[in-house]
Amino acid sequence: MRSEQYVLLEEEFGAHNYKPLDVVLERGKGVWVWDVDGKKYMDCLSAYSAVNQGHCNPSILRAMVEQARKLTLTSRAFRNDQLGLLYKELCELTHSHTVLPMNSGAEAVETALKAVRKWGYMVKGVPEDEAEIIVCRNNFHGRTISIISFSTDPVSTTGFGPFTPGFKVVDFGDATAFEAAITERTVAFLVEPIQGEAGVIIPPEGYLRDIRRMCDEHGLVLILDEIQTGLGRTGTMLAEEHEGIEADLTLIGKALSGGFYPVSAVLSNAEVLGVFKPGEHGSTFGGNPLACAVARAALKVLVEDNLLANAREMGALFIKGLRSIDNPKIKDVRGRGLLLAVEFHTDAGGARQYCKRLKDAGLLCKETHETIIRFAPPLVITREEVEWALERIVPVLSE
Incomplete structure (x- = not known):
């Protein structure tokens, strides 16, 4: 089945107590996940930090x-x-x-x-x-x-x-x-x-x-x-x-x-x-x-696997890239290790619009409290993968 069919099944038979992005995932490895249509994404939520060790370690x-x-x-x-x-x-x-x-x-x-x-x-x-x-x-x-x-x-x-x-x-x-x-x-x-x-x-x-x-x-x-x-x-x-x-x-x-x-x-x-x-x-x-x-x-x-040290080092690289974004609608960029957030001003139109654009660019994250995007990739993320993420995040969040 294609993604749309899985979404319809959830909407018809499931309780509507979540509002997920419409991406239907079927497998994962490390920081990467793939949807049922074969598209590859970087996971920058880590199931709210449940997969610190990477998908299917x-x-x-x-x-x-x-x-x-x-x-x-x-x-x-x-x-x-x-x-x-x-x-x-x-x-x-x-x-x-x-x-x-x-x-x-x-x-x-x-x-x-x-x-x-x-x-x-x-x-x-x-x-x-x-x-x-x-x-x-x-x-x-x-x-x-x-x-x-x-x-x-x-x-x-x-x-x-x-x-x-x-x-x-x-x-x-x-x-x-x-x-x-x-x-x-x-x-x-x-x-x-x-x-x-x-x-x-x-x-x-x-x-x-x-x-x-x-x-x-x-x-x-x-x-x-x-x-x-x-x-x-x-x-x-x-x-x-x-x-x-x-x-x-x-x-x-x-x-x-x-x-x-x-x-x-x-x-x-x-x-x-x-x-x-x-x-x-x-x-x-x-x-x-x-x-x-x-x-x-x-x-x-x-x-x-030295994931604590990696969280410190990759977190420093990640937040440096986020802080380079030039957008007056951004109120604050903050974080510690690989628990990072970008907060927008209330008149920016909400954070979910950016999450949708990032999904289209191949990166998954989620808004919280309407104006904030949380970035928390698995702790196994490499320097090359952080740079890959920033190459997509910076232009989208600069809009």
Whole structure:
């Protein structure tokens, strides 16, 4: 079938909760993908950073196939030979003490919310059912009911109430506002080191260090959502490393499987996740042997293929090219590593028009918040491929 026929099938039989560009992809390799009509594109979205290791990475594929032939699922009613190894390797890479595996990023966030509430009652002594968690305006942590309960995006919240209580919202990047919101019932602060879905919003230098200090002074759990920023995307294993801090709970997902399988995890000091007792939290698929084998291979690729250093070097080249664009409609160009954004003024007619033109030129990216284009290619991208991308992006965005 041709692309148009696949699009019609989706429109007729699928729920209309997405608005994708009309390109129908059927295979991928590295930074490249091909549609059903045979046209080749460079992927500059990486499935929102889930394929940091490149499409169909052969090392991860090999691990997945080998494990799938042996054992895929046991549930956590029994142990398997992959879970303990993943725990050890994750802890060594991220300086964590304890790991709790889940499937999706949203499940990791929900796990953290439950853990810090229980920690607040058991350890900090907050009265039962009165725990407060501080979050940031323009956050994006997922789409479950509890998570959208503290979203400030009306698209995410309209028509979905009533909402889960217990959250306070402050401005991102404002450490003073965060400290002013703390009360005796506050148990945690949940924040993205860089707000990805909001448009690659980078906080002021020192912000993460300030909130780390304030959490220590007030006895709060610092939760960093690194589901999009972690695992090499910004040029370090975790984005927290740019300011030399360590969170109490760190949430990872997406690239934890290299795009092969839904895998997420909550990384913690021993105290917070220690509040969970058998039967209080879990997942049938969380920590299954197939997921663990895939995640172990995905982590190994990040390290052995030097993808963190490549993200730093190629990100510097990429952003230099983006900043060379001469267009008065561009408001800002920003980024860290290979998480980059071009923001247009509100009178520029929207960012989607540029995404469509770039698709026609053979490069795939996606707008966010109407005025921003996010560029986040797989971390395996080469210098020649960055230059190829810029040869198409610069003229299109200069229009």
